[in-house]
Amino acid sequence: MEIQYELTKIQEFFRRSVRDLAKEKLAPQAEDIDRKVDYPKEAAALLAENRLFALLIPKAYGGEEAGFLAFSLAIEELSKYSPTCAIICEAQNLGARLIADKGSKEQKQEYLSKIAKGQVNFGFALTEPEPVSLDFGASTLKAIIDGDNYIVNGDVRFIVNGDAAEVFSIFANTGSADSARAISMFLVKKNLPGFAVTKVDGMAGSEARFTCKGTFHDCRIPVDCLVGKEGDGKDILLKALPEVSCATAARSVGIAQAAVDASAEYATTRVQFGRPIGKFEIIQSMLADMATKLEAARQLVYKTASIVDQGNQNASKFAAMAKNFATDTAVEVTINAVQIHGGYGYMKDFPVERLMRNAKLAQITGITNQIEQLIIANSLLTFTQG
Ligand SMILES: Cc1cc2nc3c(=O)[nH]c(=O)nc-3n(C[C@H](O)[C@H](O)[C@H](O)COP(=O)(O)OP(=O)(O)OC[C@H]3O[C@@H](n4cnc5c(N)ncnc54)[C@H](O)[C@@H]3O)c2cc1C
Structure with a gap:
């Protein structure tokens, strides 16, 4: 390819x-x-x-x-x-x-x-309190048809934009408990009776401030809110999630670039032992590694984005690689950036502690890096026996 x-x-x-x-x-x-x-x-x-x-x-x-x-x-x-x-x-x-x-x-x-x-504003509500199987087969969010409506019950967690969103995508089980064809996507408007969105407090980073949870209690969602046909949810997710991963990877490249730029600037101005710390070889070596991994992550992201644009079937494998590599790189680079800033790096006066928190979030959100690894491994392995 x-x-x-x-x-x-x-x-x-x-x-x-x-x-x-x-x-x-x-x-x-x-x-x-x-x-x-x-x-x-x-x-x-x-x-x-x-x-x-x-x-x-x-x-x-x-x-x-x-x-x-x-x-x-x-x-x-x-x-x-x-x-x-x-x-x-x-x-x-x-x-x-x-x-x-x-x-x-x-x-x-x-x-x-x-x-x-x-x-x-759009709220993407996929995460549920209970784990959903890897093939998206058993959503705990239930939608049962009743005339012109689906009656929806269950919870979703961590909806970015939640408090400010006017429409939410949800993926609910419209069929038997473990059939992958049972997942269906709906567009749900805010203020629908039986649907409540509340803020989730107490998270480490800013995104938490507008991250909400949604609760459905006998919420009647009109049938015309179904996206595609009943049971299309899995296919929709299989196409959308690599794109979410690629976007998260692109965000991580931006975070890592900001950390490299801040570190290079700090290393030229911070003087210790009579010279800028950037003149110490060990700091140069750290900066060189940070910049090299950043560039490798960037190239993987651009390649993956091009694959998405070309509708290539390998999008999910490359998106998993890009997300894993770029988010891990951003975490490593931002931690090193804090280190290069010494004690000041741990202070909110400098941007690198914020970058470090944002980098960590990217490893967790969307598809977690561990699940991305499973996706990559599955693309490599063919077992003839169970
Ligand atoms: C600030 C913030 C914003 C978010 N925004 C959104 C949003 O807008 N929309 C949305 O839908 N969700 C959102 N999320 C939720 C986020 O996507 C989930 O937290 C994430 O997918 C992990 O799910 P979980 O927390 O249930 O962890 P779990 O699934 O319980 O996983 C816990 C750990 O176990 C590992 N693990 C789980 N299963 C396996 C396995 N089979 N093999 C190996 N390891 C495994 C995971 O990788 C992880 O390390 C947000 C989260 C945060 C913190």
Whole structure:
């Protein structure tokens, strides 16, 4: 398989314009966004104004149809200055992508242009309190048909954008307990009777401030909220999750780049034993390793994004590799960045402790790195016996 990618002049120009915007407008408030309890409405409005919520939305529905590689570039650049804003941008675009791919004409008309404009925020609600089997076969969220409605019961956890979202994707069991064909996707509006969204407090990082849990208690969801057909949920997830992984990987590259930049700058200015610490070979060696792994992660992300754009069947294996490698790299690089900053690295006055927390989150969210490893291993192994 030979997948070629090279950034076009338009993509390079686009990357620079997102970088300039993020540096000028988001960087000054990144610390504030990280600490505030509320959804950063002004920053989100800025992203929408600059069409960054429209990147994966088809032109026919008011989007930019910019492609996954361009979207990944935008996530990387936003993440350098504010990983939280990158997550908001991911949620909008990837949520819209679910609707654009499998939604009905009415669902597309209702949501897509509003998501692009930031008039509707999207909440991706997949995680449940109980583990769901690896083939998405046994959701504990139940949806039972009753006339023109499904009656939904159960809980979802950790919905990014939750408190500020107007529409949520849920994946509920519409059939027998362990049939993989039983999972179906629904679009659920906020304020539906029987559906409550509440904030989850007490997390280590900013994303927690707008991470919510959702509870369904005999909630009646109209049948026209079903996306695709009953039982399409597994196929929808199998296509969407590699894209979520690739976006998380792109975000991690941005985080790692910010950590390398901050460390290089600090190493040239911090003087110890009569010279800048960057003149010590051991610091140079750390910086060189950090920059090398970062670049390797970036290339894997761009290749994966190009594979997604080309609709290649290997997307899930490459996305798992990209997510694993880029998030592990970001964790290692940000920990080393804190180390290079010495005691100051542990202080909130410097950005590297925030980057370290954001890097750690990326290893956990979406598909965890352990499950990504299973995906990679499964693509390599063929057993003839059970
Ligand atoms: C800030 C934040 C934001 C989030 N945003 C969202 C969101 O918007 N939407 C959403 O749906 N979810 C979201 N999540 C949830 C996140 O995706 C899950 O926490 C994550 O998928 C792990 O699920 P879990 O917590 O149930 O861990 P578990 O599944 O209980 O896993 C615990 C550990 O066991 C490992 N493990 C589990 N099964 C296996 C296995 N078969 N083999 C090997 N190792 C295994 C895991 O890798 C992990 O290390 C968010 C979480 C956080 C913290």
